[in-house]
Amino acid sequence: MNAVKRIEIVIDAAHTPALLSALREAGAGGYTLIRDVQGMGDRGERSGDELTDVFRNCYVIVACAPDASTQIIEAVRPLLQRYGGVCLVSDAQWLRH
Secondary structure: OEEEEEEEEEEEHHHHHHHHHHHHHOOOOOOEEEEEEOEEEOOEEEOOOOOOHHHOEEEEEEEEOHHHHHHHHHHHHHHHHHHOOEEEEEEEEEOOO
8 A cells, every 4th residue: 555645625616627727737646526515614505406516516536645745735725715615635545456
């Protein structure tokens, strides 16, 4: 197993293209995107089945080398400051198969 940083981001679906672009530019080797996630946060409840992307959330997860995480986090920070959202960073183990 390899030590990695797990970066989890929840952001409005309308801003997901900007987030994915920032991740690529920051050197993220890949990501997983889950659309229409539900939950409750500082912007109220999000049901996941709204008519427009303005009221929908997306969940993005990135696994990267620990030394690459700072650059990725700093690329995401301006988007979260401008649009809101959540970013969690934790240590994880990548099971190589």
